[in-house]
Structures are given as structure tokens and as C-alpha cells.
Amino acid sequence: MNRIFGYGNKKTHDQMLQESGAAMDQAQQGLQHRLSQLDTQIAQINFQLQALQKKMKGMKSSVGQRPLRAQALKLLNKRKQLEQMRDSIDAQSWSMTQAQMTSDNLKNTMVTVNALKSTNKALKAQYGKIDIDKLQDMQDEMMDLIDQGEELQQVLATNFVGNDIEDIDEGELDAELEALADEDLTAMMANDIGEGEGTEVPSYLAGTVPKFIDEDADSEQVLESAQ
Numbered sequence: 001m002n003r004i005f006g007y008g009n010k011k012t013h014d015q016m017l018q019e020s021g022a023a024m025d026q027a028q029q030g031l032q033h034r035l036s037q038l039d040t041q042i043a044q045i046n047f048q049l050q051a052l053q054k055k056m057k058g059m060k061s062s063v064g065q066r067p068l069r070a071q072a073l074k075l076l077n078k079r080k081q082l083e084q085m086r087d088s089i090d091a092q093s094w095s096m097t098q099a100q101m102t103s104d105n106l107k108n109t110m111v112t113v114n115a116l117k118s119t120n121k122a123l124k125a126q127y128g129k130i131d132i133d134k135l136q137d138m139q140d141e142m143m144d145l146i147d148q149g150e151e152l153q154q155v156l157a158t159n160f161v162g163n164d165i166e167d168i169d170e171g172e173l174d175a176e177l178e179a180l181a182d183e184d185l186t187a188m189m190a191n192d193i194g195e196g197e198g199t200e201v202p203s204y205l206a207g208t209v210p211k212f213i214d215e216d217a218d219s220e221q222v223l224e225s226a227q
Contacts (some may be wrong), residue, residue: 017107024100031093038086045079 011019052072056065 017103017110021100021103021107024096024103028093028096028100031089031096034088036087038082042079042082042086045075045082047080049075081131145204 049072052068052075056068056072059068060066
């Protein structure tokens, strides 16, 4: 629709930047094309000058060199003019490049600004939904619950510690220590350790033959005589 009816009397900044960027691109392409043509013409003149130089070196007479030198002089003047034109167009191309870089930087700046605006708007919408007073009330309730939990833990610990247990005085402590001193704890520990752990002498170390070995009468006599 914009191509048919145009943008109207007022153009936006984005539209102006797009148009200026397209115009600079087109102008830059034209300048680069012109520079390429001038480089080609200068290269051709240099080639012609090299050919004239070879011819003049082959001539011993200065009279024969005069027309060649005049032709070389014309070519040099032409090359100088072409080089001046090339320098001028190159300067224009560099100016266009700087302008295009400035335009690109401006585009990037506008994109960044728009992004910041959108982010700022989204953050305002999100933070606007948060009620600071309600948040503070919720934090106060959390602190109250934490205090109640600590009080409950203290109450439970108090009920379990020292319940139905009478305090032991110094006299009872001395009596218990004296009773323990009178008992032979070393013998009791030895008896406890020895019980059920095979303290008796094994049957294979005794003087008699174990009952689980079947021997005839002669063998028993030999064993008795050996003992």
C-alpha cells in the first residue's frame, strides 16, 4: 500500500532511515563502479608507458625518441588527471561510508532504545502486580511462625528432659562409688568373658582317646602303655 499511495505527508523515523540507507547504498555502488573503471584506465596507461619505454631503450638516436617521448608525456598527463579523479571519487566514497556507518549506528541505537522501552514497560507491569504491604505482612507472619516453632521445640525438650527422675545428691553419689569399690569388678569381667567361650581343655589334648575314634583292643593297650 505504501508503494502505491506513498507514506503521506509525514514519515516516521524508521521510514526515513530506510530511505536514506537505500539511497546511500545505491550511491556507494555507483562510486565503486566508477573507481573500478578509473583503475582499469590507469592500468592501461601504465602498460602503454612500459611499451614506449622499451622502444626508447632500443633506439640509440635521440631524434627518433622525440615522438615517443611526446607520446609518453601525453600519457603521463592523462594518468595524472585520472589519478586526481580517482582520489576525489575515493574521498566521496569514504564520506559515504562514514555516513552509512553513522546511519547503521543510529539504527542500532533505535533498536536498543525500543528494546529498553519494552523491557521497562514489562517490568512495570510485573512489579505493579506486587503489593508491598501484603509482602511485608507475609514476612511478619513467617517470622511469627518461626518463633512459635522455636517455642514448641523448647517445650518439648523441657517435657522430655528430667521427667520423673529425682536429683541425686552428693551422699548417694559417694555411697554408689564406695559400693563399686568393694566389688571385684576384674573377676566379674573375667567370668563374664570366659562363659560360653570354651575355657575347658579340648578332648584331643586330654590323655584319653576321644570317643568318636573306633579302636580295637590292641591299639588301646599300645596307647595305654605309651602313656
